[in-house]
Amino acid sequence: MIYKTDYHTHTYYSDGKGWPEDYISRAIEIGLSEIGFSDHLTLTDEQQDWSIRLSLLDEYIDRIIKLKESVSGITVRLGLEVDYFPDKEEEINKYISGLPLDYVIGSVHYMNNVSVDLGPEYYENKDINKLFESYFKLIAQAASSRLFDFMAHIDLVRIFRYFPSANAESFYCFLARELHTSDIPFEINTNGMNKPLKDFYPDRRYLHIFREEGVPVLVNSDAHNPSRLGQYFNDAHSLLINAGFTEMVSFNNRERIIKPLNSDVCEQ
Template sequence: MKFDLHTHHERCGHAIGTIRDYIEAGIRHGLQVIGISDHSPYFASAKDREQPGIAMAKSEFQRYIDEVLKLKAEYAGRIDVLLGVESDFFPEHAELYRKMYEPYPFDYIIGSVHLSGGVSIFNKKRWNGLTDRQKVEQKELYYDLIEQSARSGMFQILGHIDAMRGFYPAFADIQTDAVDKTLQTIAKHNIAIEINTSGKTKDCGGWYPIDAVLERAHHYGVKVSFGSDAHKPERVGDDFEEVAQRLKEIGYREWFYFKEKQPQAVPL
């Protein structure tokens, strides 16, 4: 069975194609399940659309949900369309985001940290001039936010948990126990992490997270899921079979998608 839970579309401002385009791509690529999970609005902002090139406007959120649910009904019997969202995690606004999501029938919510210390995790300049100790501190701050997101109870999946290495591959070599500590918390709260194949499109190459993190995740009993993080339809399901094979080599026997926020096991 083939699924992909992490897809975007044109509403976020940095993806191309409509939701229908991604669903049709899923059918072409042999998926039985596709999750639509565009970027959440910046709910805490006074502006309707805080950052047009990053996330949808608050006024688009209801229309987004309505469109996914309409297409879910239309494609029933051809492909299972799931309602998701990729939610930013800001500890200071967690309750507001929780309140915004509660009225809607989400199948799952992906919790992703995109800002750490007030700076984008993808900003390679954030590492300029830092000492080794300061680099450790930055990595630990990032994983503390991921750990807090795991504890929040808001999410079924945590997104790209080492994406800070996207444009700074040396991130993987920064030594700290924070990664293991975070994985233990994720396991305790029975949340899945995604294998996100969009890392191959960044400077680091490969997938998020790297094998060393996946091996530790397996050791602690962390569930895994799959997401292409497609921002163009042709990337839907990208590297699904290769990821499945790698997971089997690591020792995983199943992975999961989520429907009505309940884990659905898929044998590898």
């Protein structure tokens, strides 16, 4: 049986629609071995609706730590999904370095301080090849910052189905090399299925490139509602196995733990 973890989830503390306890109940119900919480921390000058309020950060952390200690039948992990801004590395480090987290997810939702995932208008009249190139460079830069334990939805710019016109493979080769050099894992994020993209991030056609470069991987739902925990995980695990991956990563106290990715067909 595959050791299933789901480390990318959002509760009422950021933009999710459920309390941590609701997610834990659902995670046990669907047979996850580990559930991790990763509410958004977005350090823009103005408070964003989707980000946890800094005034609630301690409460969030205390609540998850209490659950880690009290819940049985599943391992609970504490994380955050933190927006990467190239000019805010020090500030990000200041907020997260002292926190008792199991992992920090690095995300790029902004390019030049504009969100890339709020609407298709962002993509209109833009050179999509250049946009992909810039986005992948930002992901690579975030990975090299050493601030994060893995990178989220590494080709989020596919969300509204604007695709590069030529040689997309070279973008993925570049990114896989960069992630390998920084030794930072990536996720299969199944939530792209619920977006106009109707597919996972990253593009399944290029998963083998990440395997060839030896970039570690994990599978996450990016659930904003408990009902979406573990969504499409069987498909995602099969894709990884077919691409030649043999293991996935999990985290404890910001240390990586490797779990074999094998499916024992004979197991009852």
